[in-house]
Amino acid sequence: xxxRVSGKVWKATKKPTNRTMMPKALKRSFEQxxxxxRDRKALKQTEKEMKDEKEAARKAHVAKIVERRKKREEAExxxxxQEKMSLRKRMRVKRKELKNRAHAxx
Numbered sequence: 001x002x003x004r005v006s007g008k009v010w011k012a013t014k015k016p017t018n019r020t021m022m023p024k025a026l027k028r029s030f031e032q033x034x035x036x037x038r039d040r041k042a043l044k045q046t047e048k049e050m051k052d053e054k055e056a057a058r059k060a061h062v063a064k065i066v067e068r069r070k071k072r073e074e075a076e077x078x079x080x081x082q083e084k085m086s087l088r089k090r091m092r093v094k095r096k097e098l099k100n101r102a103h104a105x106x
Contacts (some may be wrong), residue, residue, distance in 0.1 A: 019027065028036075082090070 085093070
């Protein structure tokens with residue numbers, strides 16, 4: 001088989017690892033390597049789930065804060081609007097809202 005050869009003379013050509021020549025400390029059976037890979041994958045999955053839960057909790061907290069802020073701003077806006085309106089105008093708007101509600105039910 002023809003392969004591309006590096007032109008760099010200092011680069012040693014590598015050969016496939018001969019597992020029988022490896023030291024005992026580095027030798028592991030195929031089943032053991034598969035088991036370790038499966039364990040690593042399970043650990044990564046667990047870590048990902050934990051990160052996702054944490055992110056979801058953070059997003060829910062932020063959404064709650066934003067919602068609370070919107071409600072407060074709306075209440076402040078309505079309070080300012082109420083101060084501006086005269087009593088007569090308030091009554092007129094209230095009647096109009098009641099009519100709209102009645103129409104919306106039908």
